[in-house]
Amino acid sequence: MLKILKPGFYTTLQDKGRFGYRNMGVPVSGCMDAVAPEKCNLLLENSASAAVLEITMTGPTAEFEEPTFISLGGAKVEAFLNEESLELYKIYQVNKGDKISFGKLKLGFRNYLAVKGGFTTTKTLESVSQHHLITAEASIKANDEVPYNGNSDFSPKVSELRIEDYLNEVTLEVFKGPEFSLLSKKQKEQLLDSDFTVAKENNRMAYQLEETIEEHTHSILTSATLPGTIQLTPNGKLIVLMRDGQTTGGYPRILQLSEKAISVLAQKRAGNKVKLKLV
């Protein structure tokens, strides 16, 4: 078990998410940034869907109750195993009783902690991803014990990875959404030629952008939405649905983020700038 001493600002268990339940209105969930946990799981030779901890902004303090191997990825952050400083995308062997703790966040917004074999929490609807309407607990709390299988016998093929920097990326690649054609010439220019600022209303469900574009009066019949769908409200506000986003919506879906762009945006916080680029 990983014994949680302090949970941090907002820490959740995540894997790739729930598939096959959208027709019941169940959000997909899963790691907000899909890139970082994939690399950590690759290093640890875990399955791509192995469960990790998603750490938002301020990290937890936790004690390993069994030996294992770990890897951190995502946001650049000060992290420590006991007194030792940890680097991202590198494998560390952990002994029983070792403590992990986090310091200052330097760049990005979400960090991922992977353990050898993944966390083995019981799945709900085929996923461990925590969601307030699906799992018993919406997030990790103090004194939680997150299970994993102890392992002291692992010779990694590769002990560290270098990954292409995406934390500084400001361009979000987008596709035309189903209602793109409803946009006026002016709205299209506003969308694709301006900088947008991530609003303080941002979470695992959706990111709002501060700047608005021209208002509209289009109404559509409610239809499916996906993680990465950009909705346009009548007053010109842009709402980017994220991994816990609702499965249907009634606002025009003007753009769709690429898979990569969802991960890029997931590492942004209020005040960060982004640009939208049609591919």
Add this chain to the structure above:
Amino acid sequence: MSQYNITIEPFGESALILTWPNEVSESILHDIISFQNHLKTKLSSSWEFVPVYNSLTLINQFENFEFDKLKAKLLNWHQGGTQTQKATNYLWKFPVCYDEEFGLDFDRLEEQIGLNKEDIIHAHTSHEYTVYGIGFLPGFMYLGGVPKILETARLENPRLKVASGSVGLAGKQTGIYPAESPGGWNIIGRCPVPMFNLKLEEPCVVNVGDKVAFFSISKAEYDVHIIQAEVGILKPEKVSLDA
């Protein structure tokens, strides 16, 4: 051959959206559902289907596909008609307690639409509603077929908390909140049947294309149903629509 022309467009990297004529119609919904059921026999099991009103979204996050090729196949299958694969749809009968304790907006509604509580309950319980979609929250049904006299404006100031099971009216829609959430619908009662229940193998019993009717129960019956629901023995009544 289907009587409807559909358009097929890509929706990001891993989905495509099939769109029928832009109207709320049972006939369109039936075409969508039977086509969906046909596709379930034709496509691999990693495809997800989200039918809502006049669209069917197909999502596949596990396999790559070539949009143009798949579009051609889909159009061909749709044109060819979908004689088989008509899944059974049901009429569900859900109990609702319309007591003042739960029906928070009867006074507001009387002012707005000129019907008293009894008239509203009578109108609400004497119609069958069609499930045009499930989404927004796990187990939330978009129900169509609300009689004109029950069409109402949403609350100007949405409530921060609407209790799970609350039954509401808004615009041309009625529905049940499957979980506590913020909401701007006029609340007229509460349904003791959980709309999304993780204790069941199928957490959401209702499917798009089903119908829903409501009947009025007393507070005492409601209390009994809540206990039955907690121990998992509350089974809502359903009637096959194909019979």
